Amino acid sequence: MSGLQVDLRVPGRVEAAFEVARGEVLAVIGPNGAGKSSLVQALAGLVPAEGTALLDGRDLLALPAKDRHVGLVFQQQLLFPHLSALANVAFGPRARGTGRAEAERVAADWLERFGLGDLGHRRPGQLSGGQAQRVAIARALATDPWLLLLDEPLTGLDVKVAMALRIELGRHLAAYDGATLLVTHHAIDALTIADRVLVLDGGQVAQVGTPAEVSQRPRTEHVARLVGLNVVREAETLVAFPPEVVAVSLAPPEGSPRLRWEGQVADVSPHGDAVRLLVHTTGGPDLIADVTPGAATELGLAPGRAVWLSAKETAVRRYESHPDDWGTVSP
Numbered sequence: 001m002s003g004l005q006v007d008l009r010v011p012g013r014v015e016a017a018f019e020v021a022r023g024e025v026l027a028v029i030g031p032n033g034a035g036k037s038s039l040v041q042a043l044a045g046l047v048p049a050e051g052t053a054l055l056d057g058r059d060l061l062a063l064p065a066k067d068r069h070v071g072l073v074f075q076q077q078l079l080f081p082h083l084s085a086l087a088n089v090a091f092g093p094r095a096r097g098t099g100r101a102e103a104e105r106v107a108a109d110w111l112e113r114f115g116l117g118d119l120g121h122r123r124p125g126q127l128s129g130g131q132a133q134r135v136a137i138a139r140a141l142a143t144d145p146w147l148l149l150l151d152e153p154l155t156g157l158d159v160k161v162a163m164a165l166r167i168e169l170g171r172h173l174a175a176y177d178g179a180t181l182l183v184t185h186h187a188i189d190a191l192t193i194a195d196r197v198l199v200l201d202g203g204q205v206a207q208v209g210t211p212a213e214v215s216q217r218p219r220t221e222h223v224a225r226l227v228g229l230n231v232v233r234e235a236e237t238l239v240a241f242p243p244e245v246v247a248v249s250l251a252p253p254e255g256s257p258r259l260r261w262e263g264q265v266a267d268v269s270p271h272g273d274a275v276r277l278l279v280h281t282t283g284g285p286d287l288i289a290d291v292t293p294g295a296a297t298e299l300g301l302a303p304g305r306a307v308w309l310s311a312k313e314t315a316v317r318r319y320e321s322h323p324d325d326w327g328t329v330s331p
């Protein structure tokens with residue numbers, strides 16, 4: 001296959017087998033400590049790893065970091081503070097042996113594509129966070145990398161800046177013909193920019209699928225929350241449902257629906273026009289439920305309040321918890 005085939009292990013941190021085709025963007029999501037950064041660092045050669053990472057047949061893990069031709073962007077963009085934006089972007093091509101004039105031409109072209117054509121002379125300290133991150137992404141792309149690794153590239157930016165850059169980044173990634181791994185905490189990045197999503201949990205691959213598959217049939221609580229769903233396990237089946245179909249009452253629900261839980265309100269917060277409750281169910285999962293502000297007042301829904309939750313069978317989606325159609329499965 002042309003692209004990246006990974007089967008690697010960083011002992012105690014992450015173990016993952018997956019593929020990314022050329023031109024494809026694979027988002028990597030998962031809770032804190034899931035192993036996302038370890039995976040990126042292992043591919044970049046920043047931490048030692050066992051196994052293989054075949055890129056068009058070459059094993060990256062067998063190469064020293066400097067020979068892997070990887071474009072790297074981190075949340076904290078590491079621009080050279082004493083160099084201009086232009087010199088920062090030109091640095092990669094220069095390091096690969098391109099002459100100064102040509103490297104600067106390539107760099108100017110990349111800055112132009114990121115709308116920074118006029119700011120090439122500025123140093124990183126004279127750029128806004130969003131501009132500096134554009135320079136960092138331009139610098140990674142200007143090296144014409146075999147593989148692009150983006151670790152939380154939009155985290156820490158102002159919401160509006162991140163929104164604009166997300167759209168730009170999506171456009172540049174669509175034009176990039178190598179494989180891309182995009183580590184992100186934000187469902188919107190995974191759902192809008194990525195072709196496929198890999199979910200890490202506890203250092204293992206918990207799910208791989210298209211954004212639609214992963215958001216409609218989440219296999220981990222973390223992903224369910226990221227996309228705003230509840231997910232509960234019933235033996236070998238997972239049951240997913242949105243917070244707006246959860247009915248909240250003070251007395252046990254009538255008709256004894258199969259999906260019902262007794263619990264205690266843990267948190268109350270505004271959510272659009274609704275009031276969102278986080279409920280710790282007794283001996284069960286945490287669930288979210290949306291109610292109208294009127295109902296919240298009427299039922300006295302404040303933290304500590306004992307409540308019943310229920311969902312109609314017709315409002316939930318059921319699916320197998322252990323499909324066997326993708327790589328490594330977490331226990």
Ligand SMILES: Nc1ncnc2c1ncn2[C@@H]1O[C@H](COP(=O)(O)OP(=O)(O)OP(=O)(O)O)[C@@H](O)[C@H]1O
Pocket residue numbers: 012013014030031032033034035036037038039
């Ligand atoms: N330098 C290190 N040495 C040893 N263990 C580490 C090191 N860095 C991270 N770990 C451990 O490896 C596991 C994976 O961490 P990693 O930082 O890769 O997760 P992550 O998914 O990127 O988390 P976050 O979203 O918080 O950045 C965690 O158990 C973490 O404690």
